[in-house]
Amino acid sequence: MPEAAHGGQGRVAVFSLFGPAFGYASKLVENQQIAYIGPVTRGVPWQTLWQMADRCCRLSAQDIEKARWIVTQATRAVIVGADLVVKMPDEKWQLQGGGRRAGLASWAHHDVLITGDMAVPALTSAQLSVKHTRYPQHCTGTMRR
Numbered sequence: 001m002p003e004a005a006h007g008g009q010g011r012v013a014v015f016s017l018f019g020p021a022f023g024y025a026s027k028l029v030e031n032q033q034i035a036y037i038g039p040v041t042r043g044v045p046w047q048t049l050w051q052m053a054d055r056c057c058r059l060s061a062q063d064i065e066k067a068r069w070i071v072t073q074a075t076r077a078v079i080v081g082a083d084l085v086v087k088m089p090d091e092k093w094q095l096q097g098g099g100r101r102a103g104l105a106s107w108a109h110h111d112v113l114i115t116g117d118m119a120v121p122a123l124t125s126a127q128l129s130v131k132h133t134r135y136p137q138h139c140t141g142t143m144r145r
Contacts, residue, residue: 015077038118
């Protein structure tokens with residue numbers, strides 16, 4: 001079932017992952033910490049995140065492991081600064097409907113991951129652009145399964 005649209009205002013981090021830029025926001029909803037992650041680079045669909053996770057996780061990985069991998073990439077950028085494009089302390093963001101929800105069973109201080117196409121109006125064109133990567137093969141083509 002496609003996920004509903006979500007939005008909010010608060011801390012937003014943008015990070016590069018194998019080229020495209022992705023937005024990450026989180027908020028507490030009904031006692032669950034939810035991670036909202038999606039591409040902000042134009043023309044990159046949200047399914048790309050799941051394709052990357054499919055390529056980078058082990059062959060037998062279930063959806064929960066792939067969801068955890070996605071959240072790990074976002075938190076890695078925020079905590080370590082790896083591939084961080086920008087941290088914004090208080091910005092509006094919107095995750096379009098039609099994305100995907102996955103349970104995390106309390107991973108990296110999050111209970112749920114919701115992916116979808118993300119918009120952060122305050123981002124500049126440079127922040128939205130595709131970044132250099134040494135591993136473009138993880139972002140192009142189709143899933144391995």
